[in-house]
Amino acid sequence: MKVVEIENLSFGYSRVEAPIIEDFSFTLNAGEIVGVLGQSGSGKSTLLRLISGLEMPTNGTIKIADKEVVGKRRFVQPEDRGVGMVFQDYALFPHMKVKENISFGLSRMARKERKPRVREMLELVQMEEFGDRYPHELSGGQQQRIALARALAPKPKLLLMDEPFSNLDADLKTSIREELLSILKKANMTCMIVTHDRKDVDAICDNSITMCPLLAKQGAAGQKFQTLPKGNGVFISSDRQSHN
Numbered sequence: 001m002k003v004v005e006i007e008n009l010s011f012g013y014s015r016v017e018a019p020i021i022e023d024f025s026f027t028l029n030a031g032e033i034v035g036v037l038g039q040s041g042s043g044k045s046t047l048l049r050l051i052s053g054l055e056m057p058t059n060g061t062i063k064i065a066d067k068e069v070v071g072k073r074r075f076v077q078p079e080d081r082g083v084g085m086v087f088q089d090y091a092l093f094p095h096m097k098v099k100e101n102i103s104f105g106l107s108r109m110a111r112k113e114r115k116p117r118v119r120e121m122l123e124l125v126q127m128e129e130f131g132d133r134y135p136h137e138l139s140g141g142q143q144q145r146i147a148l149a150r151a152l153a154p155k156p157k158l159l160l161m162d163e164p165f166s167n168l169d170a171d172l173k174t175s176i177r178e179e180l181l182s183i184l185k186k187a188n189m190t191c192m193i194v195t196h197d198r199k200d201v202d203a204i205c206d207n208s209i210t211m212c213p214l215l216a217k218q219g220a221a222g223q224k225f226q227t228l229p230k231g232n233g234v235f236i237s238s239d240r241q242s243h244n
């Protein structure tokens, strides 16, 4: 089953400047983990923002788990897309305990199911004893695991991670990568991970794509592609300079 189907997606932050993403098509199968690589400014975060509904494309369609969330006359709000996000800075609420952070996104779940779900998520990330702590009482790696638990708690169909390791030191990164892979596979999660670090892709991802403005400049924009085995990622997206 396809969890993500993107057709001919285009987007620019302003009408007067060249698009950041142009005629981009892409599919992702259930349970697949794909790395999104590419130089700074190539549009990696923008792609995640479009999929999650934080930006509206100028053209194209996006389906998530067979449901059209972006189309000619359709724009489904972020909270209705079934997409979880983990950001670079984890974005945990500082004034809320760990368990409150995790249950934050569970308002649509029946009240009696929320507590067991929070417990289940704490178990999944092996932090059962940390539920009553505040984020500032946790290490960077622990905060990262809680951010992951929070994103997974509402049972998203797709998980988007934007540079999830960039705040961790090198030693911690290695162990967290292994943990993350095991958690994602246990949850059979379909996932896109934006990263600067090819080691993240080698350790975690089944496939990768590379946002490559240069190739777009050479006329590759508009080419459709599936994800390729890691190491053979291809282009996407044009950038501003290519249109100047």
Ligand SMILES: Nc1ncnc2c1ncn2[C@@H]1O[C@H](COP(=O)(O)OP(=O)(O)OP(=O)(O)O)[C@@H](O)[C@H]1O
Binding pocket: 013, 020, 038, 039, 040, 041, 042, 043, 044, 045, 046, 047, 211, 240
């Ligand atoms: N809110 C915004 N308004 C205008 N331009 C923006 C906005 N956000 C990003 N951009 C521009 O869009 C382009 C793509 O940005 P994006 O953040 O998607 O790149 P990225 O590949 O994720 O970069 P990095 O690896 O540095 O995080 C850049 O040229 C950036 O300056």
